[in-house]
Amino acid sequence: MTLLALGIETSCDETAAAIVGADRKILSNVVFSQVLDHAVHGGVVPEIAARAHLNAINEVVAQALKQANVTFNDLGLIAATAGPGLIGGVMVGLMTGKALSAQLDKPFIGVNHLEGHALSPRLSHDLQFPYLLLLVSGGHSQILLAEGVGQYKLLGSTIDDAAGECFDKSAKLLGLPQPGGPELEKLARDAKNPARFDMPRPLIGKKTLDFSFSGLKTAMRERIDACTVDGNIKREDAADLASALQTTIAGHLSDRCKRALEEHRGVTALAAAGGVASNGVTRAMLELVAKNAGIPFVAPPSALCTDNGAMIAWAGIERFNMGQRDALDVAARPRWPLAENTVRIQS
Ligand code: KG4
Numbered sequence: 062m063t064l065l066a067l068g069i070e071t072s073c074d075e076t077a078a079a080i081v082g083a084d085r086k087i088l089s090n091v092v093f094s095q096v097l098d099h100a101v102h103g104g105v106v107p108e109i110a111a112r113a114h115l116n117a118i119n120e121v122v123a124q125a126l127k128q129a130n131v132t133f134n135d136l137g138l139i140a141a142t143a144g145p146g147l148i149g150g151v152m153v154g155l156m157t158g159k160a161l162s163a164q165l166d167k168p169f170i171g172v173n174h175l176e177g178h179a180l181s182p183r184l185s186h187d188l189q190f191p192y193l194l195l196l197v198s199g200g201h202s203q204i205l206l207a208e209g210v211g212q213y214k215l216l217g218s219t220i221d222d223a224a225g226e227c228f229d230k231s232a233k234l235l236g237l238p239q240p241g242g243p244e245l246e247k248l249a250r251d252a253k254n255p256a257r258f259d260m261p262r263p264l265i266g267k268k269t270l271d272f273s274f275s276g277l278k279t280a281m282r283e284r285i286d287a288c289t290v291d292g293n294i295k296r297e298d299a300a301d302l303a304s305a306l307q308t309t310i311a312g313h314l315s316d317r318c319k320r321a322l323e324e325h326r327g328v329t330a331l332a333a334a335g336g337v338a339s340n341g342v343t344r345a346m347l348e349l350v351a352k353n354a355g356i357p358f359v360a361p362p363s364a365l366c367t368d369n370g371a372m373i374a375w376a377g378i379e380r381f382n383m384g385q386r387d388a389l390d391v392a393a394r395p396r397w398p399l400a401e402n403t404v405r406i407q408s
């Protein structure tokens with residue numbers, strides 16, 4: 062019978078649990094968003110997040126089992142995010158996973174949240190190593206060479222903000238709710254004149270695989286201020302600005318991936334993961350880059366790009382298949398770089 066894993070994710074503001082099979086079948090993928098809890102504060106408040114995870118986790122796990130039509134006894138593995146993330150939240154999910162593992166006498170694996178994202182394209186697609194991976198989320202923007210499970214070479218990362226942060230902060234300036242990325246994408250669809258606003262192109266001409274997004278945020282603030290009259294911005298101006306920002310971010314991400322592919326031939330695919338990888342314009346541009354390089358573009362569906370339990374269950378399965386079993390003293394880690402033990406390659 063196929064091994065079934067329970068994956069638990071609580072590193073930010075989503076309480077999530079999923080049941081996934083070693084045959085890559087997702088039997089359930091329950092995500093409980095805390096967005097409303099944080100809305101009045103304009104961002105994720107760690108203490109509120111931890112409390113909300115605690116309140117939701119038992120029900121979310123119960124729902125994941127129910128929707129998958131399985132019981133605890135059917136599980137062969139428990140996996141939970143052990144970091145990086147907001148420590149209070151990570152502890153809630155990690156402790157829940159460990160307690161279940163101890164109580165049910167099932168193997169346990171503490172998963173690196175970033176590895177969850179990094180391996181998610183192998184859950185959604187039949188993808189072989191090595192692949193070039195663009196990992197873009199609310200807290201991270203990295204280009205990695207994924208050579209195997211646990212083998213990631215960092216080729217480039219952001220020198221300031223993350224791509225998702227740039228989407229979120231710009232959306233906030235436009236008065237959109239958080240998380241801002243999907244809202245900004247929606248608004249940009251209404252743009253009548255997407256080419257109207259000129260945006261700076263970060264690190265243009267620089268021979269690097271790194272990203273920079275803080276200048277874009279500043280540029281957005283200046284352009285929004287210029288369009289604001291009596292504290293209001295016209296919807297058509299906001300839509301044109303949203304479109305300009307989205308195109309610039311997508312262009313920056315795909316430009317770096319193009320360069321990375323030129324430097325690292327022999328990969329099976331260009332893959333993208335993390336919340337920002339669900340952005341339609343970004344996906345379209347990356348697809349073109351991959352096509353021009355003669356390789357496929359692989360990105361999970363949106364529900365597997367943003368934080369979820371299925372990617373944690375899958376990363377657990379991948380590690381379990383390599384023989385890993387974690388003791389129950391695995392620590393919760395606020396910081397846990399994915400390429401921790403690998404050397405950064407200079408471009
Ligand atoms: O991976 P994720 O769910 O959480 C982290 O690990 O950070 O990524 C969340 C980020 C947020 O910044 C959110 O605004 C962004 O991903 N995001 C998007 C889209 N969907 C989510 N950004 C642009 N376009 C989207 N459609």
Ligand code: ZN
Nearest residue numbers: 178198367368
């Ligand atoms: Zn994430």
